Amino acid sequence: MAEDFSLENLPYGSVRRKSGAPPRLCVALGSNAVELAALADRLPGVPRELVDAPNLDRLLATDASTWSSLRAALQAALADGAPHEACAPLERAIPCLPFTVGDYVDFYSSLEHATNLGRMFRPDSEPLLPNWRHLPVGYHGRSGTVVVSGTPIRRPVGQRPGAGGPTWGPSRRLDLELELAYVIGGPPNALGEPIPIEHARERIFGFLLLNDWSARDIQAWEYQPLGPFLGKSFATSLSPWVVPLAALEPSRVRSPPQHPEPLEYLRGDEPWGLDVELEVALQPGGQAPHTISRTNARELYWTPVQQLVHASSNGATVRPGDLFASGTISGPERGSQGSMIELTWNGERPLRLDGTSRTFLEDGDTITITGWSPAGDPERRIGFGAVRGTILGV
Amino acid sequence: MAEDFSLENLPYGSVRRKSGAPPRLCVALGSNAVELAALADRLPGVPRELVDAPNLDRLLATDASTWSSLRAALQAALADGAPHEACAPLERAIPCLPFTVGDYVDFYSSLEHATNLGRMFRPDSEPLLPNWRHLPVGYHGRSGTVVVSGTPIRRPVGQRPGAGGPTWGPSRRLDLELELAYVIGGPPNALGEPIPIEHARERIFGFLLLNDWSARDIQAWEYQPLGPFLGKSFATSLSPWVVPLAALEPSRVRSPPQHPEPLEYLRGDEPWGLDVELEVALQPGGQAPHTISRTNARELYWTPVQQLVHASSNGATVRPGDLFASGTISGPERGSQGSMIELTWNGERPLRLDGTSRTFLEDGDTITITGWSPAGDPERRIGFGAVRGTILGV
Numbered sequence: 001m002a003e004d005f006s007l008e009n010l011p012y013g014s015v016r017r018k019s020g021a022p023p024r025l026c027v028a029l030g031s032n033a034v035e036l037a038a039l040a041d042r043l044p045g046v047p048r049e050l051v052d053a054p055n056l057d058r059l060l061a062t063d064a065s066t067w068s069s070l071r072a073a074l075q076a077a078l079a080d081g082a083p084h085e086a087c088a089p090l091e092r093a094i095p096c097l098p099f100t101v102g103d104y105v106d107f108y109s110s111l112e113h114a115t116n117l118g119r120m121f122r123p124d125s126e127p128l129l130p131n132w133r134h135l136p137v138g139y140h141g142r143s144g145t146v147v148v149s150g151t152p153i154r155r156p157v158g159q160r161p162g163a164g165g166p167t168w169g170p171s172r173r174l175d176l177e178l179e180l181a182y183v184i185g186g187p188p189n190a191l192g193e194p195i196p197i198e199h200a201r202e203r204i205f206g207f208l209l210l211n212d213w214s215a216r217d218i219q220a221w222e223y224q225p226l227g228p229f230l231g232k233s234f235a236t237s238l239s240p241w242v243v244p245l246a247a248l249e250p251s252r253v254r255s256p257p258q259h260p261e262p263l264e265y266l267r268g269d270e271p272w273g274l275d276v277e278l279e280v281a282l283q284p285g286g287q288a289p290h291t292i293s294r295t296n297a298r299e300l301y302w303t304p305v306q307q308l309v310h311a312s313s314n315g316a317t318v319r320p321g322d323l324f325a326s327g328t329i330s331g332p333e334r335g336s337q338g339s340m341i342e343l344t345w346n347g348e349r350p351l352r353l354d355g356t357s358r359t360f361l362e363d364g365d366t367i368t369i370t371g372w373s374p375a376g377d378p379e380r381r382i383g384f385g386a387v388r389g390t391i392l393g394v
Numbered sequence: 395m396a397e398d399f400s401l402e403n404l405p406y407g408s409v410r411r412k413s414g415a416p417p418r419l420c421v422a423l424g425s426n427a428v429e430l431a432a433l434a435d436r437l438p439g440v441p442r443e444l445v446d447a448p449n450l451d452r453l454l455a456t457d458a459s460t461w462s463s464l465r466a467a468l469q470a471a472l473a474d475g476a477p478h479e480a481c482a483p484l485e486r487a488i489p490c491l492p493f494t495v496g497d498y499v500d501f502y503s504s505l506e507h508a509t510n511l512g513r514m515f516r517p518d519s520e521p522l523l524p525n526w527r528h529l530p531v532g533y534h535g536r537s538g539t540v541v542v543s544g545t546p547i548r549r550p551v552g553q554r555p556g557a558g559g560p561t562w563g564p565s566r567r568l569d570l571e572l573e574l575a576y577v578i579g580g581p582p583n584a585l586g587e588p589i590p591i592e593h594a595r596e597r598i599f600g601f602l603l604l605n606d607w608s609a610r611d612i613q614a615w616e617y618q619p620l621g622p623f624l625g626k627s628f629a630t631s632l633s634p635w636v637v638p639l640a641a642l643e644p645s646r647v648r649s650p651p652q653h654p655e656p657l658e659y660l661r662g663d664e665p666w667g668l669d670v671e672l673e674v675a676l677q678p679g680g681q682a683p684h685t686i687s688r689t690n691a692r693e694l695y696w697t698p699v700q701q702l703v704h705a706s707s708n709g710a711t712v713r714p715g716d717l718f719a720s721g722t723i724s725g726p727e728r729g730s731q732g733s734m735i736e737l738t739w740n741g742e743r744p745l746r747l748d749g750t751s752r753t754f755l756e757d758g759d760t761i762t763i764t765g766w767s768p769a770g771d772p773e774r775r776i777g778f779g780a781v782r783g784t785i786l787g788v
Binding site: 102103105108129131134135137138139140141142143144145147151152154156157158159165166168191192194215218221222223224225226227228229230231233234235260263264265310311313314315316317318319322392 | 496497499502523525528529531532533534535536537538539541545546548550551552553559560562585586588609612615616617618619620621622623624625627628629654657658659704705707708709710711712713716786
């Protein structure tokens, strides 16, 4: 199998070499995190403060032409491999959040996911609400509880619906959501000035994997009329490595046709589907992992640039560090759904694992989401690494 | 009329002395902003970096005992007035956001407001949804578009509902929402560890006025099933001065009785209603202002500590700089509603102003929200100042 982190990928992250060491901006190359500050003398024309940094924040605040120059300089400097003193083995390096998260917006852009949830929760109505095909439905999540892969996830406690009124206790319907996310960079648009679709590309720095943990019982009771709150805000896990948009150019494909045609501001000619293979593995405590879902991000109905353009269409400023997520990615085939509630059809069809089964997540379960793009050449795949989290009991 | 900013109040803010000057941490006293760095030598025991600062961020990151010590030191240092060199007249000083906004959560805590909106939007059902009396309903708003008083508000453009599908254009139902907000400080609770109600007080630094501008047409079309997004995210205005919780101790009163009794985690013995008089004035371009609403924050059903405890009850971290808002404050009497949609009953009963009328806001309208607490002594009222914004055309 080709490795995730080739010179054509060169994703950015922030890692500590060991516990207690400061976080440093790195790229992943092969099996190492390569510290950028240690390469500074080999990067002609790159301002030192961009690479001698704890994380991506300063780079995100520059612009797309700076990102291109740095990437070209890094690919040249690392063409013959990374110098030993700059390298920390990935298996020992401790990942940190790669950037400071500004606003976090979560969309609902998979037709199959929105349809599945509509069928379960509103069985007597049209599964899709009337707005769904006209705009990328989304909402703001909690940025202060976005955590890096590996952070343990404590099962949330909260109000659960009950026939005699709500009861208080640990969530009994704890779920994952498989999502693809991207982080914004570049000079912010001024308040009141929307980002036109032809400029959206310059604001997208790169992509990550995201697990939008969800407590379905808490969410079901609280979410009307203002949307999800505590059912989601306890934690959202992010993969450590940001794959630059530049590395995904060969992965861009046509997204599914949209009917009706969206309003003018959401129309563009470029292909913005992303051919990213995705897998979810569930590992019960002390047992082997089982792949429970396989899908592809190219199935998403609304594209990343449509999401960004829509989010700023009312004049909202979008800042470097803002995080946008796709919403759960589900395909049409059995086993291609990105959440337990879909895979088990609201708990009615438990997943059979070796010697055990699951409707929702149990304490000790580890969920690992992986992703990679074939990028037209299986030998040179563009890998996202993984986002992983283990459920802790209350 | 007693002035807003007495020595018993001493609210904190960040102002520029003139255009282009750097923002500096100040308190408001009488008719001046008093720069704290200029007082540093008179504040024994106060670390210099807390007061020699652009805004409240560093102070929020300390703890409640530090806030008490600084307040006592400032009251002693300013007992005989502020030194001339530390003063900038409020009428010329340029306000900045008083702190960096972390997550912004907006609640829905007024029984009258929630009931009014339920009656308008779901005329054939119970106006309150089943969860409303069991938990403070809330959602995350956009922190990157929270702006300081005085910032012009561009009328948002967006998808408006129509019989033949959505149409694109400027919002025709632009509204204000009168709210009271508070900012969090103190050491963050660890992820997975809720804040118990008896510790909530230590995390509340102080209060402000907030105008949650709302485009009702955009909101009505987009908000199902995940809640408000672009109908709110274009701008949220905040007053420049943070009134410390310590200044509001004499303003604490019993909040309305709650039936049914809330679950254990939301119960506390202390009175957490706040006796804050509130007014909204609408000034059409080139005309005199009209007071269109008068109410009081003590009418709110859910209290600030209940909101904070609920928001962290699932283990979510709450950080210094996080902003919590009450939701629209409406009283039971005619003319005590905190939004145009309620005051005009969904546009059916226009407000009569001198020679003109309004259903929703028009370009050139200025909305000013003011607030003050009698605090048991009308001569020593605790004032919040004002939050103001003028609507610009597209």
